[in-house]
Amino acid sequence: MAETLAAAYTPSRHPTSPLAADDAIVKLEKISKHYDSVYACDDINLSIQRGEFFSLLGPSGCGKTTLLRILAGFEVPDEGRVLIDGVNVTSMPAYLRPVNMMFQSYALFPHMDVEKNIAFGLKQESMTKAQRKDRVREMLAMVQLEKLAGRKPHQLSGGQRQRVALARALAKQPKLLLLDEPLGALDKKLREKTQFELVNLQDRLGITFVIVTHDQEEAMTMSSRIALMHNGRIEQLDAPRRMYEFPSTRYVADFIGLVNLFDGHVISHENDTALIECEQAGTQLQIHHSQPLAADMPVTVALRPEKIRLLDQYSGLPNQARAVIKDIAYLGDVSIYYAELETGKRVKFTLPNVLALAEQPLTWEQTVVLGWNADSCNVLTQ
Structure with missing residues (x-):
């Protein structure tokens, strides 16, 4: 899992493309929404x-x-403002917003073929019949479904239905x-393939995409930035690589990928080097x-599993520990080892x-x- 996630962090032209800071x-300004006593969104400020x-990104x-x-526009916040392209749309109904949405269920009309x-x-839209026909033809070509234009949704695979829903959402x-x-709803291989297709499509169209997902690999692979949410708040907002390498809190470190967490206290901190006393690590x-x-x-x-290396012998220096291997998970390209330190802590x-x-x-x-090296760890104070 950790190695798979690390592979997803290889920068593509999309996540690293420069974005104007003021564009x-x-x-979202001070957005709050509660249901009875539970806050689904709690004072959220966010610019995209x-x-x-x-x-x-986040759990259910x-x-x-x-x-x-x-x-x-399907929900109205209890507090705060929503601005899209400089216009306050907080009270504007969904059908008037310059926004389209692709639902998890795809919501295709079963009695209509792909083209319809x-x-x-x-x-x-204020388009002629010929203009609509040209736009549909353009969308079919974009998602490579020209040959399936006359099929009904039940005659399509899950991946094909997903493409129809995407084409419909982008047509306007x-x-x-x-x-x-x-x-x-897609299987693993098709999901991985579609992730890159979505990134390339978005890069080509230049339309702003906002995706909701609980899948960290999905978010890491496709995103220029990620807002990791927890209990109605944004726990960390960052680029994928920075969120993985430099989590701001214990929650972020534990949610993104595999991690070993050790509790301790600071002995000293000089010249940008901290010495931590940690009974769990031994x-x-x-x-x-x-x-x-x-x-x-x-x-x-916080110490990521891929940062740990095997040593020939124990010298008693910091960042070294003896361990006994207790479990092994063979994943093909990588193996994950669960080892027990002399303190009883599992890493x-x-x-x-x-x-x-x-x-x-x-x-x-x-x-x-x-x-492990001194620069392979992160010190978390929250």
């Missing part, structure tokens, strides 16, 4: 830049879908496309950290399966020495 197409592929019940529905499904929303050329768990932890840390301050240290580390070995390079109950 926000969406501004024009041309971004933006993800609202975190508020991400409510926020998307507020953007779409795509054309349906265009009937309300909205300024903002909202996608609610759009890939949830060793002192030496970590590069630029922000000031007070002596005796309680902290959490995870990964090794790539570079060679086609007949047997595992490590085995159960084998004693190993683990080590």
